[in-house]
Amino acid sequence: MKKTDILIIGSGIAGLFFAIKIAKKRPDLSIAIMTKDKVKNSNTQLAQGGIAVVTDCIKDSFEQHIADTLQSGGGLCDEEIVKMVIHQAPERLKELIDIGVSFDKNKSGIWNLGLEGGHSQHRILHHKDISGAEIEKNLIETIKQLSNITVLEDHLVIDVDTKKSNGKMRCTGAFYCDKINKKVKYIRTKTVVLSTGGCGQIFKNTTNPEIATGDGIAIASRAGAVIKDMQYIQFHPTALYEEDKNPFFLISEAVRGFGAHIVNENQKRFIFKDDIRGELATRDIVSQAISKEIETSGKQYVYLDCRHLDFAEFYRHFPSITDYCKTIGLHPERDLIPIVPVAHYQCGGISVNKKSQTNIKNLYAIGECSRTGLHGKNRLASNSLLEALVFAHQASDHIGRTIDDLSFSSKKSLLKFDEPLMDRDSNYFVELKKELQTMMTFFFANKDSDFAPILNRIESMKMATVGLLFKKQKITTQLIEFTNMLTVAKIIVEQNKTEALKNVTSY
Ligand SMILES: Cc1cc2nc3c(=O)[nH]c(=O)nc-3n(C[C@H](O)[C@H](O)[C@H](O)COP(=O)(O)OP(=O)(O)OC[C@H]3O[C@@H](n4cnc5c(N)ncnc54)[C@H](O)[C@@H]3O)c2cc1C
Known part of the structure; x- marks a missing residue:
């Protein structure tokens, strides 16, 4: 492929949802999704807990979700963005449901809403404990039905190309490795959307898969984009401890929302010393409390205790977590589960405005690689899938309205691209x-x-x-x-x- 109207880099929730929205809105445009591995290999595929959306307007409200997000972000959230995302959430959720994503309901047909740390209400929609896989599967199925989208697997983007025009840098194309044909190539494009996910692989212990090497941040920074708040890497408090494991298997926060306790070597709960919400405090607080306990005890981990919970119900909610534990000889109904905080989510990233635009013309960033102002210092649980949906929508809206004013840049001919x-x-x-x-x-x-x-x-x-x-x-x-x-x-x-x-x- 030599040129495409829109190049999307990455095939997680942000890239795929954006592709669907823009392809439906503008069937006349050519859209290519490049992804460096197989299409479903992403952080999205691994998401367990679900998406935070206000659906219960009796006990819950937009105001409460906004307040929880602001509190979790430690004074660094952009309040206007927080409001926009939370108010838009029900519409974006409906769009996911319309393409076939199913979320659990209880016997009376009402959403079975999960509770997670930092949330003052049950508001997490989930598909058992494999919410991300359910979303990714339906997005991929929908993409296959849209004839103006081409998905290019094993295409690793190296860099975006920029050109100065009228005193402002604009994005004109991208260099990439076609890993199948073992060639470095160039593609011309009117618009590039970065949706490359996070950078957890920079750390020894992480929940992020091998693809999470921060490529989008590096690409954007080399192109001159503004990168903000990268000091705020979120550590998830409850990854399952296994020696020399990469990535670590996550035990969703929803397990604590379901009533699991965190205990030390003496089987005593200790988080309350740091926060009255105990296990349901925000991730930064729970992670720090565990790290302190680990340091004092000299042990490698603390434990998650699920033994007091109704196991039949537990299994119904968390089948994949239970099954994974069993593969390593742990039975949550009778064993303590060793847990440790690990790198999980990048709260900062490529700085974007409300329309997902970076400071480089025609270069957009959405999903975990972007920094929108929603998360501040510390992302509230289950707000990131939501952020990806909302900013994919914002980008599709803006690009759909403005792309006709753009043209392809002249052909690139100065480099020899046939190197194996x-x-x-x-x-x-x-x-x-x-x-x-x-x-x-x-x-x-x-x-x-x-x-x-x-x-x-x-x-x-x-x-x-x-x-x-x-x-x-x-x-x-x-x-x-x-x-x-x-x-x-x-x-x-x-x-x-x-x-x-x-x-x-x-x-
Ligand atoms: C174990 C786990 C559980 C989680 N649970 C939840 C949850 O319950 N709720 C929630 O809201 N959030 C959760 N998160 C966070 C959430 O899953 C991610 O923030 C979100 O899925 C990111 O989506 P994305 O589309 O931005 O990126 P990703 O889904 O990570 O996709 C990135 C894509 O970019 C591609 N890519 C990267 N670099 C390049 C390159 N150079 N060239 C081409 N392609 C490239 C990758 O191959 C991949 O396809 C969880 C994360 C993990 C790891």
Whole structure:
């Protein structure tokens, strides 16, 4: 494919939902979705808990969901954005249901709403404990029926191309690796939408799959886009502890909403010392309380205790969690489940406005790779699938109305693009990646005030990576992903440093 009106990078909820909306609105446009692995390999596929939407207008209200989101975000949310997202939620939910996504109901046909940390009401719509897989499956099925969308699997985007016109940078195309034909290629486009998800793989312990290497942040930052709030990486308090596991299996927050307790080695609950909401405090508070307990006890983990719960009901709600536990010999009805906080969600990202526009013309960002102002310092549980839907809608609305004013840029001819691409190959990157993950995990756990050593090591890793590129004269998937991870790690450390300096000077 040499050109397309719209290029979407990434095939999680944000990219796929946007594609469906714009394809239906504008059947005359050509739309390509490039995704670096198989289409369903994404954070979305793994989502368990569900989507936070106000559907019960007797006990719940938009105002309560707004207040919970603002409180969780620690004073850093953009209130106008929070209101927009929460008010739009029922409409976006209806669109998901219209394409076939099913959410659990109770016997009287009313939504079976889950409760999660930081929410003052039951308001999480879910499909058992595999909400993400249910959403992803239906989005993919719908895409197949839309003839103006082409899905290109195993297409790893390296960079977007930009050009200055009328004093402003605009996005004109993208360089990508066609991993099937092992070629680096170029595509011209009127508009690019980044929906590349998060960066959890930068850390040693994470719930994010192998694809979550922060590519979109690195691509946008190289293109000159503004990146904000990357110091706010959310750690999920209850990942199942298994030695040397990557990614860690998540035990959804909904399990605590269902009544599970967090206990220490002596089988005592301890979160109440930090917050009166106990296990249902927001993720930052629960994660910090667990980390403190782990440090004091010298153990590797604490436990989730589900033994007092009605197991038949528990299994009905959490079949995949229960089944996974059983595969490693744990039975929630009689065993304590070892848990540990792990990197889970990137609250910051590519800065966008209400229409999902970045500061670069024709470059949009939606979903986890974007920073919209909804989450502040700490995302409220189950608000991220919702954010992806709302900002995919906003982008489709704006692009649908404005794309006719855009034209393709002139053809790119200056580079030779027929270089073969090597597969994920050497142990070299495996070792370097492990070092980076360990370093970043340690950095986050200790937040040392001396940022120089880690920044220097990231820089020297970058030099080594660039050196390898020149020596081998070959581009590999690992090289691209690892370079992106280094770029994002540097941004995370630098934004932590800026925040630390701000805190010192504000005394
Ligand atoms: C285990 C787990 C459970 C979760 N549970 C919930 C929940 O219950 N509720 C909730 O609201 N949120 C939940 N989240 C968070 C939520 O799932 C994600 O924030 C959301 O799915 C992100 O969607 P996305 O479309 O932005 O990105 P993703 O779904 O991560 O998709 C990113 C896509 O971009 C592609 N990509 C990346 N880089 C490139 C590149 N260079 N070239 C081409 N393609 C590329 C990837 O292959 C992938 O297809 C959970 C996350 C995890 C990991």
